[in-house]
Amino acid sequence: MTEIAVRAEDLGKNYLLGQMNSYRTIREALAGVPAKLRHREPAEGTGRQSMWALRHLDFQVAQGEAVGIIGHNGAGKSTLLKLLSRVTGPTEGRAEVVGRVSALLEVGTGFHPELTGRENVYLNGSVLGMRRSEITAKFDDIVAFADVAPHIDTPIKRYSSGMQVRLAFAVAAHLEPEVLIVDEVLAVGDAAFQRKCLGSLERSAKRGRTVLFVSHNLPAIRSLCSRAIVLDRGRKAFEGTADAAVEYYLNSRANDVAQAGSVAELTRHRDYFMGGHLHFTDFSFVGSEGTDKVVRVGDPLDMRFSFRLDMPLGDILVRLNIYSLDDVMVAQAGTTNQYPPIPHLDAGTYELSASIDSLALQPGRYAVGLSARDGHDIQDVIHPVGYFDVVESVEVAHIFTSPGGYLRLPVEWGRPEQTSSATDTRAEVGHVE
């Protein structure tokens, strides 16, 4: 019989929108007192907007299971981890966690630049719930893992950022939780370091520790987790095997665009931090209906899009951004790459075409995003505006070995030429060793 390590029942978290980033004034608080005395609930009709970051969430994690949490930004992943790690309290529902919990919502929480490496290890360890004796016992291992031994008594403000991250993860890696909750902490550091962290997590998951892992790194979810939960706008959208969940997530992303139909309806994908005098209004692939297209490797890809200028702008740079579905930017092409660049434009609506002669991408599904800026500000960013599928152009002999990576490099291969016979090879290998 498997025992439950984490159980959530009807879990929900409501944020008052004002609460999240601005602090209230005392006057406003006093004005709210009478209302609060009358009905003790956070009143919904009082004009302050609230938002359910997470709602009606039910799930269970068995002991020793590794479960991934996938979702767009704002889907409620971080909120869920904050609730389970007790950083903040839920608004409704309940959750239970059995066993000693360690939550890594960030590596190096509490690190202080003025303190030495040694002091920070003790501080960070205590913050993560380790006992002092425990830290002392593991201290040498931690320093060795981080590979910072010569600098351990130097203030970490003199460390490179890589050294700081290594030291921080080293502390975290020596925790002894029964339930490990990990946020996107692995998104730091270089690729080699990320692999090291993933390897470390993977082994601990295989060894029977319960792991809850939030990541955008879909391959990592696949290899690390047996099951995964997809969150969408605060609700559980899917729960199943990691492979099925990743599949579901990718498809749901694609459907978002298919359902929206035109760029004008894609406004919820816009980030409103920009100047806002230029708006993309339409996007399509030439020779295809709307925002979806299938192309063969090496084929041309033509796109056409429209934008509206609310005022005259100069030095306009429009960029085409191509992402893989695990959110890696594969390519970016801007109008400054070509000459002459876009001159000063008056207010009005414009149509612009972009043609790729030969699409040198590996088979797979890709997203297209658009961004524009003038000399001063980012004016508009939309991601994604469309999707295209790349398929093999020729019958490939070994279809099951579909190529990895994103770029199709035109490599000229030679033919294998025998340089020695089998028996010679064996002798040679022995010699080398």
Next chain:
Amino acid sequence: MAVPDLAEPASSSGLLSTRHTVIEPPSGWQGVGLREIWQYRELLRALAGRDVKLRYKQTVLGFAWCVLQPFLYMVVFSALLAGVGGVTGEQGIPYPIFSYSGLLIWLYFADALTRSSTSLVTNNVLVSKVYFPRLTAPLSGVISPMLDFAIGSVLLVGIMIYYSFPLTTAFLLVPLFLVLAVLAAAAFGIWLSAINVRYRDVGYAMPFVVQIWMFVSPVVYSASKVQGKAKFFYSLNPMAGVVEGFRYAVLGRGTLDWSMVVIGTVVSLAVLTGGMLYFRRVERTFADAI
């Protein structure tokens, strides 16, 4: 280099493996949770230790500041108030030693109050990223200035020797008044730290509040100057009894008005109880509001 695995779960230990956390919406008033603070005593120690280490980093004088601060205050007050203004401390006590003993305990309180009231905001990263009993933060703010106090006391001993003040049996009362000073600082610090999460006004008001508070406490003058009905209201300030009491315990001269100490302690305890309950009630939203 070989990559070590995350360490083995400590599941063999029965205590840890039976740990069971229930996460629910906060339902009204919570207990104070002293047991949990005890479990997190090492964090308390680490946070206080960090503050102590950071205090005088990259300063030339370092911990000499602990002595210099009350000493300079003493010089200024002795020259201005006693010299020019004609303020007297208590009969038979030279003004420098009178004011230094008062300043020493006062500066501890002022420092502890300021630090604990800003503790959650200065530790905002911790609050928004890790779970720990939130009371640990203001409590660590009350602990770390104890070192400054200890170092500052060295000069007090020096001054006492200079003015040939022998220790009396009253000295045995010193620990009591230290505890009462900690109590007063924690009581108000806990309230203010919780309020500061929402209203940063607290942070701006603190220097001003501390300054005013000093003048309504018998730091540079004697509480014996306050007479009649005003005396009761004066005693409501817990630091009135603490400063008077500390000075009496150290110098062993004059008399101590115990009613002042008792009234102040009652106020401290009431504020502390209310503060803890309030703190526990709002602490679950700290991470959202900070």
